[in-house]
Amino acid sequence: MNSVFTGLYANGETLRIEPVELRVEAGRLYLAGPGRSLDFSLADIRSSDRLGRVPRFLYLPNRGTVETGDHRAVDALVALQDRGHLSRLIHWLEARARVAATATVLLTLIALAAVYFGLPALAERAAYAVPATVELQAGRAALATFNRYLAPSQLGVAERRRVQALLDRLGRQQHVNRPLVIEFRSMGGKFPNAFALPGGIIVVSDELVKLAENDQELTAVLAHELGHVEHRHGLQSVLRNSAALLVVSTVTGDLSTVTSFAGSIPLTLLQRGYSREFEAEADDYAIHALRAAGIDPAFFASILGKLQAARPEGAQDFSYLSTHPSTADRLRRINPDGHLPVVPVAKATTPAAKSPRHEVAAFQLPAGTGVAKGLTEAGVSPRLLSRVTPLYPFEMSAANVEGKVTVEFVIDQDGNVRDAQVLRSTRQEFEAPAIAAILQWKFVPGELHGRKVATHATQIIEFNLEDLPTTPAPQPK
Numbered sequence: 460m461n462s463v464f465t466g467l468y469a470n471g472e473t474l475r476i477e478p479v480e481l482r483v484e485a486g487r488l489y490l491a492g493p494g495r496s497l498d499f500s501l502a503d504i505r506s507s508d509r510l511g512r513v514p515r516f517l518y519l520p521n522r523g524t525v526e527t528g529d530h531r532a533v534d535a536l537v538a539l540q541d542r543g544h545l546s547r548l549i550h551w552l553e554a555r556a557r558v559a560a561t562a563t564v565l566l567t568l569i570a571l572a573a574v575y576f577g578l579p580a581l582a583e584r585a586a587y588a589v590p591a592t593v594e595l596q597a598g599r600a601a602l603a604t605f606n607r608y609l610a611p612s613q614l615g616v617a618e619r620r621r622v623q624a625l626l627d628r629l630g631r632q633q634h635v636n637r638p639l640v641i642e643f644r645s646m647g648g649k650f651p652n653a654f655a656l657p658g659g660i661i662v663v664s665d666e667l668v669k670l671a672e673n674d675q676e677l678t679a680v681l682a683h684e685l686g687h688v689e690h691r692h693g694l695q696s697v698l699r700n701s702a703a704l705l706v707v708s709t710v711t712g713d714l715s716t717v718t719s720f721a722g723s724i725p726l727t728l729l730q731r732g733y734s735r736e737f738e739a740e741a742d743d744y745a746i747h748a749l750r751a752a753g754i755d756p757a758f759f760a761s762i763l764g765k766l767q768a769a770r771p772e773g774a775q776d777f778s779y780l781s782t783h784p785s786t787a788d789r790l791r792r793i794n795p796d797g798h799l800p801v802v803p804v805a806k807a808t809t810p811a812a813k814s815p816r817h818e819v820a821a822f823q824l825p826a827g828t829g830v831a832k833g834l835t836e837a838g839v840s841p842r843l844l845s846r847v848t849p850l851y852p853f854e855m856s857a858a859n860v861e862g863k864v865t866v867e868f869v870i871d872q873d874g875n876v877r878d879a880q881v882l883r884s885t886r887q888e889f890e891a892p893a894i895a896a897i898l899q900w901k902f903v904p905g906e907l908h909g910r911k912v913a914t915h916a917t918q919i920i921e922f923n924l925e926d927l928p929t930t931p932a933p934q935p936k
């Protein structure tokens with residue numbers, strides 16, 4: 460291919476510029492000017508990129524340059540070199556503004572898709588690769604941050620043990636291969652809440668425990684939080700929020716650095732909560748776990764409704780529902796037919812006695828204890844005003860196991876129950892529900908010589924399967 464064009468030549472040694480004629484022939488560039496004739500192999504010549512109508516430059520092997528405005532000739536020269544595809548593409552796009560704009564939009568969409576889909580997938584893979592010891596360290600770091608904002612729990616030891624037992628049973632049923640620990644904290648009496656942290660740590664507020672009316676509702680919340688734990692949503696949140704950490708951890712394989720960032724988890728949960736994607740995933744886990752435990756998922760819907768109602772009006776939205784999907788949508792998904800849950804109960808029975816719901820102990824306590832050792836003929840026995848029926852442990856009802864618990868307790872001068880303890884029981888699983896129920900009973904206090912006194916009493920609680928109500932089957936709409 461023969462091509463002739465003109466240009467301005469500079470030898471690179473002086474500032475003198477002279478017009479020259481250039482010819483491409485047989486793989487070589489021939490340059491002719493006043494008193495000058497040169498030729499070079501095309502393979503040794505470089506050219507500047509084509510940018511609109513800006514003149515092009517040819518860089519020669521002898522350090523000389525040629526400036527020319529003949530873009531077609533230079534493009535032909537580059538084509539013979541089999542180089543410059545990118546330059547030609549850029550020029551082609553510059554000449555077509557709409558195509559360039561469309562290409563820019565497409566590249567932007569591709570980059571966003573890589574961030575939206577690629578980073579979450581990479582974060583999930585990295586989170587599951589974190590060793591259990593590192594995950595637990597991350598959870599403890601997050602808990603240390605939580606402790607700056609939350610007050611110590613005011614719940615009694617028996618109440619905390621009861622809630623922990625619910626989580627332990629749930630973990631066994633779900634075959635969770637890690638210790639599960641509930642950290643109880645107070646949120647000023649205003650915010651019923653629960654948070655799942657890495658390493659099997661779940662923070663539960665006193666307000667949530669008081670809001671739940673039964674063990675099934677508490678178990679539903681714990682099942683949801685256990686879903687966050689098992690799916691490692693805490694670690695995934697840390698990794699998603701720090702792309703640099705994610706890339707470095709993935710490339711180097713060193714995942715121990717996540718503990719340095721774990722302190723940000725509480726702030727994320729308090730301000731925004733887990734992502735909607737994580738919440739939906741935890742909801743699915745909870746529904747499956749409840750059904751496997753023989754608990755109606757309607758209890759989950761029930762506690763969600765109470766959480767929604769308990770949110771202070773106009774308060775900052777960092778409650779349990781802050782970034783969870785719409786409560787109404789969740790309720791429809793969890794409990795499609797909207798039926799009410801039925802709580803299985805056990806009945807309390809006592810031997811025939813003057814008082815059908817309690818019997819006063821007939822022994823004398825040491826002086827100074829403040830508790831009467833029993834009432835003489837001059838005394839008036841306590842009278843039951845209200846009682847809470849113990850809940851039948853769901854794992855016992857599922858296994859068709861019955862039982863009996865004898866509880867000793869004190870009815871104080873105000874008619875409240877305190878110092879309840881188990882004297883004997885047929886199964887340990889029945890003890891916590893029995894104690895929890897009796898502690899909520901109310902009495903008219905006993906009297907001795909016209910003065911209100913504290914009185915010892917015992918109560919037998921029987922757990923009989925025949926007394927359990929039958930949950931009606933949901934009716935199709």
